[in-house]
Amino acid sequence: MVSGPNIISNLSSSIHETRVGVLQRIMKESPVNLVVAHSIEAKPLIQLFELEKLECDAYPLYGNDSGLVLIVAGMGSERTASAVSYLGDKQKNSRDKVRGWLNIGIAGHQQEALGRGLLAHKISSRTSGKSFYPPMLLKEDLPTSAVITVEQPELNYPENAAYEMEAFGFYSAACNHSTSELVQVYKVVSDNPSNSVEGINQTIVSQWFLHNSNDMKHLLERLAELVVETNLYFRLPQEVDEFSSRLHFSSTQKNQLCRLVQRLHALGSEDFLLALSPHSFHDARQLIRALEDQADRVSENPEK
């Protein structure tokens, strides 16, 4: 069993490690949350991604050492939204700013064949009439479909769309914890006008998921890459922690420190930061002034 705190990748980066080095190392991470409604969908994914049960009283929760987490939310849009909020809140203090969110599940479809995997390009709530449009940054060669979230199983399939019961609640809640580009929905067709919901069982769902496993893995990898890259851009340089632990900063001063250290990195003044000893400064204000002077000096005279 993996312990709770490990579900969030805890990346320690050396102050001397290069940005490329950091990128290469963390590219192996999967800071992504998989959200499914039912154990019938969870089981093949647990096998596929080699997940282990995590300690959690509120929901069945699984994870692995790469940072991938799977939560079994229960059926329905509201339950799914609650599970997403629960997990998102639990991960709030992660060093990484954002995680990817991927809802995988089964759905009925008016036109598509059983077992067909589809990436959602539009997610509508039949109840509210509102829609989300997940940005198609990851579509690659995956077929896409509109997804309509309903409260009761849809057996008449009135539109050329996938019908299911979770995606809208999932998307709505996940966008509170991440940016919409990193929130995606993937559905596998489980029923259609020629094949009723009666035929759905664990064996057949596992077969369908296995059939789509390459697409799912690829989707997850691409999503993880984007998340890692995003977090890399926005990760605060290590010096912020270093300086904060040695001197007292007010909240405003902490913001100034963050931006100044970012500026100095962007201006190529890593050596200056490395050589700087917080012990040489009486207080935060003095350090901030030194950082500001250096940033302005380099900015106006970049060759020096």
Add this chain to the structure above:
Amino acid sequence: MFSAIYIEEEVAGFARVEALLARFPDIPQIQCERYGEIFNRKAQNFRLQKRNPALILAKKYGNLVLPAPIGYGFNSNQSYYFSHMLNCVYDCRYCFLQGMYRSANTVLFVNYEDFVESIRENIAVESAATVFYSGYDCDSLALEPVSAFTEYFVPFFSSEQNAVLELRTKSTQIRNLLNSEPSPNVVIAMSFTLAAVADKWEHKVPSVEKRLLALKRLQDHGWPVALRFEPLISPPGATMVAFEDFFRDVFSRLEPEKLHSVSTGMFRMPQEFYKNILTLYPDEELFARKISVEDGMVYLSAGDEAEVLDSVKQTLFQFISPRQYYHCTL
């Protein structure tokens, strides 16, 4: 080319839309009610979206043509601007659009007829020749093969006695213009920065060399062409010599006396946009530079700006007459 094409329900049946969609059968074509459902939504990341933007086909309602702010263009009379597109397919790091919009997707307003109607109304109320600027919220020509913008608008302006159109661009999509009769009422204004600046910060944009070749072909064909040197940004360590060499090269390729106009402009943008961009690109050297803020506008503080501008002007006047020149102060 696009990650997806979103189509407002209201324009789905437009012939212009159907023709466009027929060209992209393999791209997901997704119906939406209004473009704002996608474009104005919260929880969007411009930087991520820019990797693979979508196209949104929409109808523009109201404010189709707006008065151009004072100091924007080459005409001191009342002039106007209009945007048949929002956002640009290029990815210039210094561009204010990154901070203005939440989404990096491109919106194409396909109701060209309504734009022309509105332009006509504005021409009617002006006593003098009126200038209409295109390319403020987008690049006028970059999406030409898809939008067929010049096919529709250039003949209209060519036939108007009292109106001038400026097409502001960095694009080399000039085929339709080369296949058309030049009009004195349509000015193609190409934007340039130093090649080192373009290489560093103008992503997906045709090279300075290709832009110059395109402009030369347009000038040879008889179109009025103009040069827009903005934003005037120096690459790290550059001196005025870099500008002198650049201007010498540019003006040796064109016929300077035939240029419609030449303008300069500094790096500047509203502070709010600048703050938004900082959150997107905290690691960007350009935004790590020292800035100054004046009346809510952010400027790069590179020594004495007036002195730099004066040197640039004096260098430009070695090649063009002062009456061809203006400085964009907006």
